[in-house]
């Protein structure tokens with residue numbers, strides 16, 4: 001059945017398939033609360049097309065990453081693959097439980113998810129009952145955890161999304177290899193337009209939400225000159241420069257003033273930062289020559305762009 005699962009998952013556009021037996025998980029892992037009799041976790045990895053990042057890299061189109069790289073993968077392609085693989089397993093007489101990430105449930109009580117509207121985040125469910133997706137991906141042999149807790153795969157670096165099928169079928173597991181992809185270069189940390197990741201690699205999810213949604217004026221082509229007019233000029237300019245200090249409540253106030261571009265359907269917010277942290281990581285790994293999927297040209301072809309923020313001081317658009 002293992003080969004049948006791999007073949008079917010790949011037919012359904014999964015680029016990576018890995019297997020972990022229950023023995024790789026601690027007894028108190030949420031996995032066993034979700035499915036006590038689970039024997040195998042099957043990990044499916046889907047590349048986010050490099051070309052989809054091209055628009056934000058060039059500052060020309062932002063809709064494609066959100067709709068094709070997030071929404072359609074998470075809402076169409078990945079669920080379809082999960083269902084097909086789960087159906088195959090159940091046809092063989094075993095139970096299969098698909099696991100998609102719920103974007104509205106956080107690991108920590110006071111966190112948020114930059115990919116959705118913070119008001120949609122649901123606070124009533126305990127996160128400890130949710131599968132740890134990053135940990136499962138690593139245990140399935142799909143990749144390694146980076147310094148900033150992203151998943152790095154040998155093929156696509158951080159340009160990947162994952163989902164899982166839990167089953168009571170015993171399937172031979174994928175061998176785990178030492179990958180050593182993340183070298184702690186901090187390019188990801190330096191690339192964030194809102195300094196949302198600290199030196200230790202920990203991300204403040206509220207800062208991330210503010211700048212993911214485009215609060216840095218030098219990186220947001222859609223921001224009008226009179227943006228953040230409810231804030232005094234000093235605060236407004238600190239927000240726009242990415243240097244403002246704010247707490248979670250002030251983050252919400254900023255997010256309430258940030259509607260400069262329509263979100264994709266299914267409530268996903270448009271990524272105006274274009275996941276600069278992941279792009280910087282991808283560029284770094286590509287330069288080092290450690291990614292197994294290569295392209296004819298390097299991803300970054302010229303100097304990264306930055307817009308003038310003078311117009312936000314005057315409130316008038318510059319010609």
Ligand code: SF4
Nearest residue numbers: 146182185186188281
């Ligand atoms: S840019 Fe990539 S390789 Fe460098 S520290 Fe960040 S995650 Fe690690």
Ligand code: SF4
Nearest residue numbers: 192208212273276277
């Ligand atoms: S670059 Fe974007 S996604 Fe990455 S930490 Fe900063 S705001 Fe968040």
